[in-house]
Amino acid sequence: MLIVESLQKSFQLDDDEVCAVDNLSFEVQPGEVYGLLGPNGAGKTTTLRMILGLVKPDAGYAQVSGFRTEVDPTAVKSRLGFVSASDGVYPWLSVREMLLYFADLYGVLPNEAASRCEHLAALMGIKPLLDRRAGTLSTGQRQRVTLVRGLIHDPPVMLLDEPTRGLDVVGVQTIFEYIEHLREVGKAVVVCTHRLDEAERLCDRFGLLHHGRMQQTGTLPQLRQQSGHDHLVDMFIELLRS
């Protein structure tokens, strides 16, 4: 499971210090999909990057399966899967070579990596693409390869940053099915998005982020009770106006 405790991060922009994430805490249990929601610049991506160890927090920590980011970042990284809308592929490698490369980065043994590669490729319907050069794939195919890549080391926690950005209806549906699969196999999933309609369909619990602070958190019924609105969109508009 994932625990985020009092994460804090400020950036220096010219002479000003901008607080990107302010004392943020939440937990995600295995088999749960947590939606970290907020407008652009709310601090969602910075939060994910702090969990991933790409950004050093000013204070606080994230804990994955008992390992804390500031103590053992390598152990944390090896237990996290990460998929972002801006992820690319290596154009001159075959899909199989690319997936095995990432398996190697995560320390998966070569034999195990090969069988996981076959299994996940079958699951995501990219088996015929495995020996194609990645540079020749369509956007939708690349997206599915990226989703397989995120799971190649079988991490207990998955982080998805704006996973549906720039995708068509079929692509979005693939993401939905993917997240459903993650839930079924017991992964703790964090989805960062500003697509609130999609989040309502996907997530079990929500954290509403604004100006780096957690404004509200809970399940949809709990949020409805707290805010007096039925939909996340209305809750957000009120949040932005306040």
Add this chain to the structure above:
Amino acid sequence: MPGVSLKGRLLRLCQKELKETIRDRRTIVTLVLMPLLVYPIMSMALNRFLLTNVSSDDGFTICVSSELESEILDQWLSNPLSVPPKAIADSSGGELAKFQVAVITDVPPAEAVARNDADVGMELSNIETGNPTATFFAYRGDSVSQAARRVVVERLQWLKLAEAENLLKRTLPDYRTPVLVSAEDVGSVEENSLLATIVPLVLVLMTITGAVYPAIDLTAGERERGTMEAVMASPVPRGYVLLSKYTAVVVVALLTAIANLVAMFTTLWASGLLEFLTGGDAFPWLTILQMLGLLVLFSGFFSAVLLSLTSFAKSFKEAQAYLIPVMLLSLTPAMLSLMPGITLSGALIVLPLVNIILLARDLLSGSVDPNNAFVAIVSTFAYAAAALSVAARLFGSDAVTRTSEKSIGSLLRRPREASSRPTPQAAALMLALLVPVYFLVSNGLMRFIKTSEDLNVSFALLLNAIALIFTFGLIPALAAWMGRNRFKTTFRIQPSGLLSFIGAILLGLGAWAFAHEAFLLADAIGIGGLSDQQIASAEASVTKMRESSALLLIACFALTPAVIEEFCFRGYLFSAIRGAATPLRTILITAFLFGLFHVLTGKALLVERFVPSTLMGLIIGWVAYRTRSVFPGIVIHFVHNGLLMLVLYYQDQLSFLGEGFDDQMHLPPLWLAAASALVMTGTLLIWVSSRNQPPGKSENKSDQQQADTRVT
């Protein structure tokens, strides 16, 4: 990640980077197409240049339009009176230019010269009068044609003059030539073949051409493709990813350079230009082997520099903007190889890029100084390591935020948070600064002492100590301050028990005997050894040192090096390397560096110091590891140096001890037995004193504390 071999992983990462680069068709263009196309075209241009600028062995061709003119010209040129006096011939190179006369009837001589059928054309008028007028035609701007005309006109002038002089002598028997002239040369000519002059320039171009594209693609390109963030999110150490990229860039640069080399030599050989460039008949296999060695050096250096620069860039375009000025700047020192007056000496030995270009030229012309070559190679590797450490600090940092947190300026900024020890990258940077500064300071100091004959010996000793403090003392201290490393942990300033100090004194007293035996062993296997001249020079230095007080000698040659060098090697470097390596490797690396720096003293490389110094480095390294402190090492170093200094100082008074002090002889068995007893007792005391504090755990105390805080 249990069960996964790190070396195997690194190898697979390198394979991936190589596959990705070599499959790219842009690499293929630089690797295959360019050499295939460029060299044949270049050789054609060179051939044309040589044809128009160099005379053939058959001499110059003069064309005339009739047999009569040909006969007359032949008579003039074969007349011994047309040969210039020996002094004139000697001052023009000594050899008489050859001429061939050709009769061309289809066009006038001027036109024949214009269409390159002859070097010079001649037309004779007024032949029938017995007083003919010769007009010579040369091609404007063609140096060969102009030279040929100048020589033939001079020959005819000499003919006129000699005939006039003979006439004078016949009519005036008392006539004497006003002055007799002779010419002689002094000095020697630098025998640089044309190949040795142009190859360094070609090497720079070859390696840069090969390294530029992969360096950009594997760093800035990775960012642009959107794969960098995913790589950085993985648990593989950043250094591994960078090292695999570096390997790929070096391999591609080498392959490109080798492809260029093969294409260049094949084209030169096929076009017949090779003989002209090498100045000999044999195929230059040795030159090719030397060039391969140089290519490794050039590729290693350029790949590191280019990777460090492209690590700053966020896009392909930005990376290109950084690299173009670097490429142009690199050509400037490359041009130095074309200048005959510039040699690999002084500060140029440690000047990046310039040193290896001059080394390449000297190596190919067979005039390389091994000492200077060694320093140039060591400093180049240090610069490459420094460039890589810069790359390691920046590489992947832009994956953190789209607006990069790190920039060129961030390298000069101190980190916000203090750390307990420097990183190995910071240590590499420190060494890259230390190598040239130490080389320049020690060289400068030696020159100063040598040129100041009336310099006070005590002052010279003090200068030596000050130089040591400024280099080995100040540079690591500055590096620790810049990195905001806590001085106490970085320089391993830890208290140590009385027992460990007693052990250190005993080790210091006994270790010199083994260092001496190691020196003799190294001599026996051909590493170092002292020549008679070196022994005489050392004896002269010892005699001179006796003019100073023993106390000052101990302060400058025992206390200062013991404190300063130990803080550098068993303090800063030990803690930096220990952060990334096992204790054994840390001891080995610091000992090797300790030995290496004792070789790099002044202009002459003191190779004979390597083995004994490295042995001392191993002993002190082990003590530093066991005691977790720099202080016992200082004591060993001080006692060892102090003992040697005192023995040298009081050599005459100690002569009753026998011949054991002879540098070239093994120590008597009794002495060795006593030294062994001292070393063993010292080792035992050190081991006992640190028995209750297993160094492996306490050395990594901060890591242990971190592990303890892990929540399970």
